[in-house]
Amino acid sequence: MTPASTQPAFEPPPAPARHDGLAVLAKALGHPARLGIIAMLHEKQTCIGCDIVDAIGLAQSTTSEHLRILKAAGIITGEIDPPRVCYSLNAEMLEPLRNFLGEIADTPVKGRQNRTKNKGRT
Numbered sequence: 001m002t003p004a005s006t007q008p009a010f011e012p013p014p015a016p017a018r019h020d021g022l023a024v025l026a027k028a029l030g031h032p033a034r035l036g037i038i039a040m041l042h043e044k045q046t047c048i049g050c051d052i053v054d055a056i057g058l059a060q061s062t063t064s065e066h067l068r069i070l071k072a073a074g075i076i077t078g079e080i081d082p083p084r085v086c087y088s089l090n091a092e093m094l095e096p097l098r099n100f101l102g103e104i105a106d107t108p109v110k111g112r113q114n115r116t117k118n119k120g121r122t
Contacts, residue, residue: 021096022096022097022100024073025073025075025093025097026097028070033058033063036056037056037063037087038075038089040052040055041076042089042091045088045089047086049064049067049078049084049086052067074093075089075093077090
């Protein structure tokens with residue numbers, strides 16, 4: 001029997017490179033304030049930065065950082081209209097994530113029972 005310290009640790013297989021973009025999108029969506037910004041831009045179609053700051057209720061610098069992350073991921077665009085920036089949602093950038101999640105949600109998992117069907121049965 002080999003000591004536990006000499007056994008190799010489990011390492012999951014590397015994610016395919018095609019998931020890199022999805023990971024960037026998922027990470028950008030990983031904060032409630034950013035989701036709020038996206039919902040606001042979806043509803044209003046375009047917003048000036050100061051309106052977003054007021055609606056989100058966070059400091060201007062914090063809101064700017066959230067906007068920067070969303071913009072870097074391509075989820076939003078920002079057009080400079082001095083002295084302000086008008087932001088818009090770039091919804092087509094979310095399509096790869098939508099497609100991926102749709103594939104996952106629509107594909108039954110082999111060997112897993114549907115727990116909601118059997119719930120409460122003995």
